[in-house]
Amino acid sequence: xxxxxxxxxxxxxxxVLRLFRTDTARQTKRIALTVLAISWGTxxxxxxxxxxxxxxxxxxxxxxxxxxxxxxxxxxATTRAYAGLPSGRAISFRDEDADLLRERIxxxxxLSREYAVRRGLSVGTKTVNARIRGVxxxxxxxxxIIPQSGGRFINELDLKEKRRVIVLGDELAGDLFxxxxxxxxxxxxxxxxFTVIGVMQPKTMMGMYSGPDKSQxxxxxxxxxxxxxxxxxxxxxxRPVSPALGDQAKWQIYRVLGAKYRxxxxxxxxxxxxDTLEDQRLxxxxxxxxxxxxxxxxxxxxxxxxxGVANIMYAVVKERTREIGVKMALGAKMRQVMTPFVMEAxxxxxxxxxxxxxxxxxxxxxxxxxxxxxxxxxxxxxxxFSPAIAAAxxxxxxxxxxxxxxxxxRRAASVNPAESLRYE
Amino acid sequence: xxxxxxxMIRMRPIRQVYSTGRVEVEALRGIDLAIPSNEYxxxxxxxxxxxxxxxxxxxxxxxxxxxxxxxxxxxxxGLGRNRLAEIRNRHVGFVFQNFNLLPYASALExxxxxxxxxxxxxxxxxxxxxxxxxxxxxxxxMDHKPTELSGGQMQRVAIARALVNRPAIILADxxxxxxxxxxxxxxxxxxxxxxxxxxxxxxxxxDAAVARLAHRVVQIRDGxxxxxxxxxx
Numbered sequence: 001x002x003x004x005x006x007x008x009x010x011x012x013x014x015x016v017l018r019l020f021r022t023d024t025a026r027q028t029k030r031i032a033l034t035v036l037a038i039s040w041g042t043x044x045x046x047x048x049x050x051x052x053x054x055x056x057x058x059x060x061x062x063x064x065x066x067x068x069x070x071x072x073x074x075x076x077a078t079t080r081a082y083a084g085l086p087s088g089r090a091i092s093f094r095d096e097d098a099d100l101l102r103e104r105i106x107x108x109x110x111l112s113r114e115y116a117v118r119r120g121l122s123v124g125t126k127t128v129n130a131r132i133r134g135v136x137x138x139x140x141x142x143x144x145i146i147p148q149s150g151g152r153f154i155n156e157l158d159l160k161e162k163r164r165v166i167v168l169g170d171e172l173a174g175d176l177f178x179x180x181x182x183x184x185x186x187x188x189x190x191x192x193x194f195t196v197i198g199v200m201q202p203k204t205m206m207g208m209y210s211g212p213d214k215s216q217x218x219x220x221x222x223x224x225x226x227x228x229x230x231x232x233x234x235x236x237x238x239r240p241v242s243p244a245l246g247d248q249a250k251w252q253i254y255r256v257l258g259a260k261y262r263x264x265x266x267x268x269x270x271x272x273x274x275d276t277l278e279d280q281r282l283x284x285x286x287x288x289x290x291x292x293x294x295x296x297x298x299x300x301x302x303x304x305x306x307x308g309v310a311n312i313m314y315a316v317v318k319e320r321t322r323e324i325g326v327k328m329a330l331g332a333k334m335r336q337v338m339t340p341f342v343m344e345a346x347x348x349x350x351x352x353x354x355x356x357x358x359x360x361x362x363x364x365x366x367x368x369x370x371x372x373x374x375x376x377x378x379x380x381x382x383x384x385f386s387p388a389i390a391a392a393x394x395x396x397x398x399x400x401x402x403x404x405x406x407x408x409x410r411r412a413a414s415v416n417p418a419e420s421l422r423y424e
Numbered sequence: 425x426x427x428x429x430x431x432m433i434r435m436r437p438i439r440q441v442y443s444t445g446r447v448e449v450e451a452l453r454g455i456d457l458a459i460p461s462n463e464y465x466x467x468x469x470x471x472x473x474x475x476x477x478x479x480x481x482x483x484x485x486x487x488x489x490x491x492x493x494x495x496x497x498x499x500x501x502g503l504g505r506n507r508l509a510e511i512r513n514r515h516v517g518f519v520f521q522n523f524n525l526l527p528y529a530s531a532l533e534x535x536x537x538x539x540x541x542x543x544x545x546x547x548x549x550x551x552x553x554x555x556x557x558x559x560x561x562x563x564x565x566m567d568h569k570p571t572e573l574s575g576g577q578m579q580r581v582a583i584a585r586a587l588v589n590r591p592a593i594i595l596a597d598x599x600x601x602x603x604x605x606x607x608x609x610x611x612x613x614x615x616x617x618x619x620x621x622x623x624x625x626x627x628x629x630x631d632a633a634v635a636r637l638a639h640r641v642v643q644i645r646d647g648x649x650x651x652x653x654x655x656x657x
Contacts (some may be wrong), residue, residue, distance in 0.1 A: 007546055015529075328512075329483065329486045330537050331512045332509060
C-alpha cells in the first residue's frame, strides 16, 4: 500500500516536472523573473541574517573583552549630608576595604584591588609611557586578561613576596620588544628591574576605562604599593556570585562602605559603580534586535517573491481549468488535483532559494577573502552563515512556497468539473 | 460491476434545478430511466433540451436536486467531491467531443491517467494502458503526443483512456462531432465492437446517423423524456 503510494507520488513528481517544463516554455520570462525575485529575497535574507550573526558574534567577543558580568567600583563624593557630615565630601578607598568587602558580602565571588600609576617602562634605550596597575591574582580572570602560551598571570606568591614581575598588554609588549620572545625578559620601571611573566592574548574591547588593556602593564598590588607609597587605591573590580545577585551585591557594597565612611547608603553618587552586566544585557538585546530587524526585512522581500509565485500559479490554474476538469472527470481526487500546483510552486521557490543561497555564499566567501583590517571591521564582524540561518531560511522558503502554491491549488480543486469541461 | 438485476443505471424522478440569481431554471423535470447492463443507448435532443445536464448527472460530474440515482449498485447522492471522483474513476469512462487529452503527455501516459488516480502501481499501469491502446489499434502510436495524432487517432486514445479502468459504462458526448465522416465511422464502429464485447455504452448525440447504430434511442425535450424506443434497425 505504502509502496504504491510512494509510486503514485513519484509519478506525480515526474508529471510536475513535465508541467513545469511546458510552463517555462510558455511563460519563460514571467517564471524567470519570479525565480529571480525569490533568489533576491533569499539572497537578502541569508546575507542580512549572516551579517547579523557576524555582528552578534563580534559584539559577544567585544563585550567580554572587559570581563564577563563584572562590576567596577570607584570612590565618589557624597551629595547628601549624613550623620553630621556635610555633602560634597570626597570618599577615598583604603587598602583594607578589599578584605572588608570580601568578608562581609557573601554575594561577591571575587574581588581585586586596582592601584595605578603612569610611568615610563624602559628596555635598553627605548622608553614607553604606560599605565601600570597593581592588582590581585583574581584580576586576570575578572578582566579577561589571559596570558598567551608560555606566560602566566600574577599569582598569590608574587603578591605575598612583592615580586617584581610584570604582565604586558599585547600592544605594549610589541612597542617595547618588537616581535621578539618577551616572557623572561626584563625591563626597568622606576629604576627597578622587572621580569616579564606574561603577555596578554589579543582581544576586542567594546567598553573600557582608563584605556585599553593592550597598552597597559600589570604588576602585583603589593609591589606597586611598596614602590609608590603615596598612591591611593584607585578602584576595585568584583564579580557577584551569579548575575541574578548583581543588584544585591551592589546594594551590600553601599551598605558596608556607607557604614565605614559614613555616607547614606542611598546616596548613589558616593560610590561610582559600573555594572557591566547591565551593559552586556543591553548590547545582547541590541544585537538580537538588529538581527531580527534584518531578518524581518529579508522575510518581507521573500514574501514579495512568494506573491509573484502565487500570481503565476493563479494564472496557471486559470489556463489549465479545462485540464483540471478532465482530470476530475477521470477520477482525480482533491489532493491529486492540488498536489501538482503546490509542487510546482515549491519547485519555483526551491529553485530561487538555491540560486539565492549559492550567490550569497559566494559573496560571503568573497568578503572573507578581502583583506579588511581595522577596528571598524572588528566591531562589525564578518557575515557568518550558521546552521540556524540555513534552517530559518529553508523554513521561510518552504512556508512561502507552500502558501504560494496552496491557495491557487485550492482554487483549482474548487473547479466545477461539469462547467470546466465546457470552458475554453 | 454487474448487477443482480442487470441494471447499470437506475434513475427515479430526477429533477435538476439551477438558480441563476432570482430566476430558477428547471433543466430536468422528472427523468425516469433504467439502462440494463450491456445496453447501447443514444440520448438525443436539441440543444437546451437538458441532455448535457443529464449527461453530467449520469457521469457523476453533478448531483441531482432531487430524485434517486443508482450507478452500478452505488447510490449517488449526498456524496463528497472525493467520493464522487472515486465513483467516476471506477464506474464511468468519459469520451468527449474534443478528446480532452493532456497535450504534454504521450498517448500511453494519457491512457494511464485513470489508473494513476486509482493508485495502481507503475508496471500495472503501463501494461494495462498498452494493452488498451493495442485494442484500439494504436500500438504503434503509444509514444506520440496528441499533436502528432490525427483526430480519429486522438479519439481512439480517449476511448482507450475511458476503457482502461474497466468502467461500468462508457459515456460519450458527441464523440464524432469533431471528426470527419471517415474517422467518425471508425469510432462508431469501435463502439459497436465494444458493445459486442459486453460494454454498456451511453452516447449523447444529435447526429441521427450515430444514434441509429445504437440499440435504443432516448429523446429528451424540455427536460423530459419524450420518446424511448429501440433504434430502427
